[in-house]
Amino acid sequence: xxxxxxxxxxxxxxxxxxxxxxxxxxxxxxxxxxxxxxxxxxxxxxxxxxxxxxxxxxxxxxxxxxxxxxxxxxxxxxxxxxxxxxxxxxxxxxxxxxxxxxxxxxxxxxxxx
Numbered sequence: 001x002x003x004x005x006x007x008x009x010x011x012x013x014x015x016x017x018x019x020x021x022x023x024x025x026x027x028x029x030x031x032x033x034x035x036x037x038x039x040x041x042x043x044x045x046x047x048x049x050x051x052x053x054x055x056x057x058x059x060x061x062x063x064x065x066x067x068x069x070x071x072x073x074x075x076x077x078x079x080x081x082x083x084x085x086x087x088x089x090x091x092x093x094x095x096x097x098x099x100x101x102x103x104x105x106x107x108x109x110x111x112x113x
Contacts, residue, residue: 080103
């Protein structure tokens with residue numbers, strides 16, 4: 001018999017976890033076409049991203065259109081780069097912006113990630 005879920009302990013563990021920041025992509029499995037994104041919390045990013053796509057609220061119209069046309073099962077969430085360095089929030093924001101632009105360029109130059 002398993003022990004009952006200790007909600008307070010689970011919440012504490014979630015808050016104390018090491019947050020990974022970095023660059024991710026939504027990749028179409030069959031073609032390898034990928035759309036880059038960035039997040040200060042890569043582990044939580046997928047849920048929000050999939051939610052926006054399911055609700056038709058994603059800002060990238062091309063990705064949103066492909067999602068609607070092909071469905072969620074055609075896509076996967078891929079972590080491209082984890083930023084290990086500790087930095088101030090403003091520096092992290094700028095670093096994520098720069099790295100996302102670099103990944104966007106790289107992904108547009110080739111098909112598969």
